[in-house]
Amino acid sequence: MKIIRRKSDLRILTRNWHRAGKSIGVVPTMGALHAGHLSLVEAAHSRADRVIVTLFVNPRQFNKAEDLKKYPRTEESDAQKLVPLGVDVLYVPKPEEIYPDGFATTVSVSGVSAGLCGATRPGHFDGVATVVTKLLLQTDADCAFFGEKDYQQLQVIKRLAIDLDLKVEIVGCPTIREADGLAMSSRNLRLNSTARDIAPVIKKVLSEAATDIERGQSVRLAVGSARNGLIEAGLDSIDYLELRRASDLAPLETSCESGRLLVAAWLQGVRLIDNVPVGISSLSGAKHRLTVQSN
Numbered sequence: 001m002k003i004i005r006r007k008s009d010l011r012i013l014t015r016n017w018h019r020a021g022k023s024i025g026v027v028p029t030m031g032a033l034h035a036g037h038l039s040l041v042e043a044a045h046s047r048a049d050r051v052i053v054t055l056f057v058n059p060r061q062f063n064k065a066e067d068l069k070k071y072p073r074t075e076e077s078d079a080q081k082l083v084p085l086g087v088d089v090l091y092v093p094k095p096e097e098i099y100p101d102g103f104a105t106t107v108s109v110s111g112v113s114a115g116l117c118g119a120t121r122p123g124h125f126d127g128v129a130t131v132v133t134k135l136l137l138q139t140d141a142d143c144a145f146f147g148e149k150d151y152q153q154l155q156v157i158k159r160l161a162i163d164l165d166l167k168v169e170i171v172g173c174p175t176i177r178e179a180d181g182l183a184m185s186s187r188n189l190r191l192n193s194t195a196r197d198i199a200p201v202i203k204k205v206l207s208e209a210a211t212d213i214e215r216g217q218s219v220r221l222a223v224g225s226a227r228n229g230l231i232e233a234g235l236d237s238i239d240y241l242e243l244r245r246a247s248d249l250a251p252l253e254t255s256c257e258s259g260r261l262l263v264a265a266w267l268q269g270v271r272l273i274d275n276v277p278v279g280i281s282s283l284s285g286a287k288h289r290l291t292v293q294s295n
């Protein structure tokens, strides 16, 4: 695996790959890699001939300087995790490769960026959209892989790829969870043992609310009892817990064919996010599982 820090060096390689008819799959990350990130690498391998993982802790998507400072930086161990997976390039751009002197351009996606994390983290999605656009262009990606764990981010990136005519296919990949259901995240490292014991309740409460809505309970009631469940279990506060349409994150008052229940909540100073599917699509998934079991 090559570690590359300059876009000019990367371009020589990607140009040769494309000339040789090889497709390029890209997995953008901020490092501190866990099994969630590695699942994206596997997905990239299954769709592309060459795989590039990018590692860039993007200052423009952090709202608080303190958060940026605290973000884990573990390039060496990240690289060690990627080598056995057969990654071709780890691209760790120097800051000036992303933000040259005089940098003055922002990619700002309206609609899907509004509300949810967009409301509680102003400017966050502008930072994400700008850096992801640049990384997709610099890597000359044919396909790029993002986790459903950050569901709103995935929708923002799908939107910008369509709107800006990027030739890349954006692929969403399922959330990878710990055995107790907690969605894997680099932030989980900041949970002390009491908080770590409480955190799995997020997935449990979301799944219960999703089932209740699918069975016909009103969205308002299901969301209300999910909120209470989180606070009773020890979460400190909830930024949002909302049902949205899965495709474009439009608010939903009632269930629809394909919805997404999304949450952001605080636990002892750590902000955790998660989401689950709601609707006919997840019901048919349950039916499928039943059929498999009965055979």
Ligand code: AMP
Residues within 6 Å of the ligand: 028, 029, 030, 031, 035, 036, 037, 039, 040, 145, 146, 147, 148, 149, 150, 173, 174, 175, 176, 177, 183, 184, 185, 186
């Ligand atoms: P990050 O390094 O946090 O910016 O995440 C890089 C990519 O990994 C994003 O596309 C995330 O959505 C994805 N990701 C993070 N956690 C998970 C997870 N538990 N399961 C699947 N993908 C994830």
